Amino acid sequence: MKPIYQIIFLLLCISTQAQTAIVSGSVMSGEESIPFATVLVKGSNLGTSTNKDGNYNFKTPSGTITLIVSSQGFRSVEKQITVSQGENKKVDFKLIEDILGLDEVVVSATRNRVERKNTPVIVSSIKPRLLNATQSLTVADGLNYAPGVRVETNCQNCGFTQVRLNGLDGGYTQILLNSRSVFSSLLGVYGLEQIPTNIIDRVEVVRSGGSALFGSNAIAGTINIITKDPVLNTWEIGSNLAVIDGDAWDRNVTFNTSNVADDLNSGITLYGTYRNRQSYDANNDGFTEIVELRNTTVGAKAFVKPNDRSRISVNLNAIREYRRGGDRLELAPQFTDITEELDHDTFIGGADYEISNKDNTNKFQLYTSASYTNRDSYYGGLGGARTRQDSITANNAFGTTKDLAWINGAQFTKHLKNNDVFTTGAEYNISNTEDIIPGYNRLIDQSVNSLGVYAQYEWKPSEKFTALFGTRLDHIAVDGKYTIGGISREADINQTAISPRLTLSYQLSKEIKLRGGYARGFRAPQAFNEDLHISSVGGEQQFVILSDNLNAEFSNAFTWSFNYSKTINLLQVDLLLETFFTSLQDPFTIVSTGATLANGSILEEVRNGSDASVFGSNFELGISPNPKWRFQLGGTLQRTEYDEPQILFESDGTPGENDIIIEDFVRVPNFYGYLNATWIPSEKFNIDLTGTYTGKMIVPLVVSDTGFLSLNEVDPFFDLNLKLEKHIDFNDNFMITLSGGVNNLFNSYQDDFDTGAGRDSDYVYGPNLPRTFFVGIKFGKLH
Amino acid sequence: MILKKITYILLFYLLPQSITAQQNSSINWITFQQLEDSLSVKPKKVFIDFYADWCIYCKKMEKVAFKNPKVISKLNTSYYAVKMNAESTDTIFFGGDTFINKQIGKKRNPTHDIPLLLASRNNKDFSLPAIIILDEKFKISARYFEYLDSKKMLKAINQSK
Numbered sequence: 001m002k003p004i005y006q007i008i009f010l011l012l013c014i015s016t017q018a019q020t021a022i023v024s025g026s027v028m029s030g031e032e033s034i035p036f037a038t039v040l041v042k043g044s045n046l047g048t049s050t051n052k053d054g055n056y057n058f059k060t061p062s063g064t065i066t067l068i069v070s071s072q073g074f075r076s077v078e079k080q081i082t083v084s085q086g087e088n089k090k091v092d093f094k095l096i097e098d099i100l101g102l103d104e105v106v107v108s109a110t111r112n113r114v115e116r117k118n119t120p121v122i123v124s125s126i127k128p129r130l131l132n133a134t135q136s137l138t139v140a141d142g143l144n145y146a147p148g149v150r151v152e153t154n155c156q157n158c159g160f161t162q163v164r165l166n167g168l169d170g171g172y173t174q175i176l177l178n179s180r181s182v183f184s185s186l187l188g189v190y191g192l193e194q195i196p197t198n199i200i201d202r203v204e205v206v207r208s209g210g211s212a213l214f215g216s217n218a219i220a221g222t223i224n225i226i227t228k229d230p231v232l233n234t235w236e237i238g239s240n241l242a243v244i245d246g247d248a249w250d251r252n253v254t255f256n257t258s259n260v261a262d263d264l265n266s267g268i269t270l271y272g273t274y275r276n277r278q279s280y281d282a283n284n285d286g287f288t289e290i291v292e293l294r295n296t297t298v299g300a301k302a303f304v305k306p307n308d309r310s311r312i313s314v315n316l317n318a319i320r321e322y323r324r325g326g327d328r329l330e331l332a333p334q335f336t337d338i339t340e341e342l343d344h345d346t347f348i349g350g351a352d353y354e355i356s357n358k359d360n361t362n363k364f365q366l367y368t369s370a371s372y373t374n375r376d377s378y379y380g381g382l383g384g385a386r387t388r389q390d391s392i393t394a395n396n397a398f399g400t401t402k403d404l405a406w407i408n409g410a411q412f413t414k415h416l417k418n419n420d421v422f423t424t425g426a427e428y429n430i431s432n433t434e435d436i437i438p439g440y441n442r443l444i445d446q447s448v449n450s451l452g453v454y455a456q457y458e459w460k461p462s463e464k465f466t467a468l469f470g471t472r473l474d475h476i477a478v479d480g481k482y483t484i485g486g487i488s489r490e491a492d493i494n495q496t497a498i499s500p501r502l503t504l505s506y507q508l509s510k511e512i513k514l515r516g517g518y519a520r521g522f523r524a525p526q527a528f529n530e531d532l533h534i535s536s537v538g539g540e541q542q543f544v545i546l547s548d549n550l551n552a553e554f555s556n557a558f559t560w561s562f563n564y565s566k567t568i569n570l571l572q573v574d575l576l577l578e579t580f581f582t583s584l585q586d587p588f589t590i591v592s593t594g595a596t597l598a599n600g601s602i603l604e605e606v607r608n609g610s611d612a613s614v615f616g617s618n619f620e621l622g623i624s625p626n627p628k629w630r631f632q633l634g635g636t637l638q639r640t641e642y643d644e645p646q647i648l649f650e651s652d653g654t655p656g657e658n659d660i661i662i663e664d665f666v667r668v669p670n671f672y673g674y675l676n677a678t679w680i681p682s683e684k685f686n687i688d689l690t691g692t693y694t695g696k697m698i699v700p701l702v703v704s705d706t707g708f709l710s711l712n713e714v715d716p717f718f719d720l721n722l723k724l725e726k727h728i729d730f731n732d733n734f735m736i737t738l739s740g741g742v743n744n745l746f747n748s749y750q751d752d753f754d755t756g757a758g759r760d761s762d763y764v765y766g767p768n769l770p771r772t773f774f775v776g777i778k779f780g781k782l783h
Numbered sequence: 784m785i786l787k788k789i790t791y792i793l794l795f796y797l798l799p800q801s802i803t804a805q806q807n808s809s810i811n812w813i814t815f816q817q818l819e820d821s822l823s824v825k826p827k828k829v830f831i832d833f834y835a836d837w838c839i840y841c842k843k844m845e846k847v848a849f850k851n852p853k854v855i856s857k858l859n860t861s862y863y864a865v866k867m868n869a870e871s872t873d874t875i876f877f878g879g880d881t882f883i884n885k886q887i888g889k890k891r892n893p894t895h896d897i898p899l900l901l902a903s904r905n906n907k908d909f910s911l912p913a914i915i916i917l918d919e920k921f922k923i924s925a926r927y928f929e930y931l932d933s934k935k936m937l938k939a940i941n942q943s944k
Contacts, residue, residue, distance in 0.1 A: 036903050
């Protein structure tokens with residue numbers, strides 16, 4: 001049985017070129033020898049591996065050659081040597097252990113699959129493990145656990161959530177589903193609460209505009225929701241039951257099953273969710289703080305590989321979501337004081353085709369995706385009074401919305417011989433929104449067509465340095481009609497803009513990677529998600545309309561980051577420090593113009609505000625001493641600043657009221673962050689402790705019928721969640737996971753909600769749940 | 784020592800009888816220790832499958848190719864089939880040498896010396912799945928580092944002479 005080493009040796013030295021020198025030596029890591037390390041002559045197929053004692057010995061050509069030594073788990077080392085004919089040279093190597101846990105593959109940074117540690121821009125990835133640990137039922141719940149991201153509910157009547165990335169509100173972040181921008185403006189309003197977490201493989205967050213190729217409106221960044229790609233045949237059914245503050249029940253049922261052909265050339269995943277959440281009233285005024293929600297989602301994702309080099313995939317999703325908030329939810333909406341009732345019927349579908357050449361150096365992709373939403377809405381109510389006019393208005397507050405987003409694109413990627421990568425592509429997007437509420441004479445009829453062409457070159461002149469140059473050329477045509485009451489606005493905009501991007505990364509040492517980048521972005525004037533949302537104040541509705549002659553908004557974003565990763569035996573440490581500076585020119589700013597509508601409704605106008613800048617630092621520290629323990633702490637320290645004082649409320653001259661002027665952004669804390677700690681003592685049991693901190697911030701509250709504001713400084717929140725999980729494996733085909741715990745353990749929750757029919761429904765901030773106990777069960781063939 | 788050998792020889796002749804009955808239902812996987820004894824008695828081709836708990840493609844092969852009746856019968860008749868967890872913590876005596884897992888306590892996924900020795904490649908990291916086929920003289924005739932469906936698996940085990 002001795003020949004075992006010879007076999008290996010034979011296998012590795014299959015080369016018959018002129019070999020005229022002999023190189024030998026040892027490969028060590030510290031005091032320890034490394035057996036079976038590979039020793040190669042760079043640029044050739046000559047090589048050997050070290051024996052059991054870490055020694056090697058092989059023939060090489062004479063002259064100047066570079067030896068590369070690698071071994072699994074160690075960083076490879078190169079050494080240039082010169083050997084003369086017949087020489088017997090001794091070359092020893094010292095290897096250093098490699099960083100583990102960073103070998104994930106991500107797509108958001110360059111739009112091609114790249115190992116996470118090698119991406120030129122920082123990609124934060126939120127995995128199902130964390131979504132599970134935080135008891136996140138939808139994407140909206142789990143996003144807080146990446147640096148710079150804060151998700152907040154912004155309406156007590158409808159539960160409208162917004163992602164705030166690096167302090168910029170929802171409209172500045174591009175949300176993608178499997179790298180496609182199917183989230184239209186309308187879906188952006190409630191969509192994050194409509195994507196269940198059981199279909200998610202990971203959520204990739206890229207801050208700042210480094211990921212230019214996804215779109216020029218990704219000024220704050222992109223959030224890319226990637227759904228699962230199965231290999232095994234699995235199925236699972238799960239259910240969760242939660243009780244919000246001992247008062248309102250939230251229950252859901254989820255399922256998913258995957259079947260992949262034995263040859264892996266085709267497969268399908270089917271999934272579905274049903275959720276029913278009762279409304280919750282925190283201050284017993286009879287008006288909801290958390291809205292009633294019923295959501296049913298079903299979907300399927302299938303793929304087929306006609307041959308080894310091509311793949312076709314299709315996906316179909318249907319979402320039916322009903323939500324209602326306000327008071328007396330048991331009555332028809334027109335008999336209540338305030339009701340916001342929304343019934344969404346959304347269809348999302350898409351198809352992708354990709355083909356590569358034989359050696360995988362060229363890849364071509366063709367894709368189309370569409371989402372279509374049909375929505376019935378009711379934004380209204382009697383508003384506290386019982387006059388004839390109130391009743392007529394309340395009876396006419398029903399509306400309908402139709403919304404289409406259709407994306408078509410092609411992309412070509414070429415991997416060049418020198419490791420450089422060239423990517424180019426084009427995308428044509430159509431987005432049509434029609435929102436009609438006849439009772440208010442409200443109309444949004446907007447069509448946005450955009451054509452984008454992009455090219456990107458990833459230049460890797462050395463192992464350590466990477467530069468990513470990219471440019472995107474967008475032509476956007478907006479054709480919009482906006483009416484509310486007697487006010488009418490139109491938009492007919494044709495805008496072409498170039499958005500160049502540059503990212504540099506440098507591996508300073510084995511542990512330290514430096515990155516820097518610049519990105520230009522722009523947004524053409526149009527109704528974004530927030531502008532489609534209607535809130536209520538003083539018993540009347542508050543509408544947003546675009547002002548005349550809006551200019552496009554431009555941004556310049558700079559980032560620098562420092563990433564330290566080190567692995568010592570089982571210990572893994574990862575530290576990220578990131579600084580960002582984003583300046584906005586003519587930012588779209590919502591200004592309250594007071595009660596200017598005939599029926600007393602408050603009108604807010606989107607205007608080009610004063611130039612502003614957002615700057616600060618994100619940090620994230622991850623430590624895992626061994627696979628049983630994981631700790632992560634992240635946060636953001638930031639400032640926002642208008643160059644000139646910005647008006648937020650324009651007084652109509654009512655005595656005692658004056659213009660409200662701000663110098664920094666509202667609803668942006670100077671400090672916010674998160675933590676998560678996991679203890680996995682065995683495969684059968686684990687405990688997760690997760691939490692978020694929201695620092696002090698300014699939140700505007702409407703205090704009079706004219707829309708006059710009070711700027712309230714609100715206290716910080718610390719929202720801590722605890723979850724315990726028990727796994728029972730009956731056999732390979734049936735497993736059960738039981739879980740239980742509490743969200744917002746310390747009940748750190750807003751305590752100054754506005755009350756009654758005249759309340760300002762937008763005055764809601766901080767953690768989105770009071771103390772909530774939950775239990776869950778999941779069973780099936782889980783893995 | 785002699786007694787031990789006799790036991791093994793006896794076992795070797797006795798075992799096949801008891802196993803033939805279930806030959807078509809599953810592969811007669813053996814360990815490296817058993818392999819040494821078996822080889823010393825009767826040289827035969829060897830099929831080695833390295834797997835790990837996290838390797839989903841290994842699991843898929845377990846469910847597909849290794850459940851295929853043709854694969855099972857071919858492996859049971861023409862090969863000694865060895866299955867080994869690449870992250871095993873066992874000390875294994877084989878061919879007069881002792882093999883251990885040197886990476887325990889140093890790596891998150893510690894790989895045992897035997898898979899490192901047999902399934903390491905020139906300029907690539909160690910990866911799973913890894914299937915090694917050796918001839919009667921215990922010389923490697925083929926190595927596979929990818930998912931093999933039943934068809935490809937059959938081809939692989941029928942191909943090697």
